[in-house]
Amino acid sequence: MSNGTDKNSFKILFGKNLKRIRESKNLSFRQLATRCNIDYSDISKIEKGKRNIQLSSLLELSKGLGIHPKELLDFDFELDEKG
Amino acid sequence: MSNGTDKNSFKILFGKNLKRIRESKNLSFRQLATRCNIDYSDISKIEKGKRNIQLSSLLELSKGLGIHPKELLDFDFELDEKG
DNA sequence: TTATTAGTGGGAAAATATACCCACATATAT
């Protein structure tokens, strides 16, 4: 059974993807924070997969990064547990 | 200035896209609800753009629909206010 | 040493989603 594991791994993958995009734009947490309405320390937590953000926060991040929101979800992810 | 307007229009577009996908699979609210851990009445509200769901709920919906989460964000959306 | 920048994480009040149930209107069919 993959209980809360799926949910957690998804958050972690999301965070890693966010980190990848942020670094590709050479932005620090504090720099990105000035471009969206999210505190720099909270962005750090999001990238660590510690937070289950809402659509509005996803939108803020995408605005700060200048990308379409769907890019933040653009990573491999298996829906079921699978070999 | 496009204050909370962006946030709202994004939720509404998200809801419309969810509705489009759900109907393409010929699922009623109650049928989709049995496939994910979200109440049927709440799915209705999400499609109406009334709710600002979390990543975990986005994941539940995508599991219920059998699609990758990013498909739920796959719709046109302008980041800035723009003519 | 001193200053600056970066990442990390704790904490708390306020705002909000979640999870759940219920009731109602409509449509279809028996």
Next chain:
DNA sequence: ATATATGTGGGTATATTTTCCCACTAATAA
């Protein structure tokens, strides 16, 4: 009329995010 299925929306307690500030460490530079 009765039964079934669909969409809609109200309401509530609980859980959680959000928002914000602060402090610490490490690295770099003057």
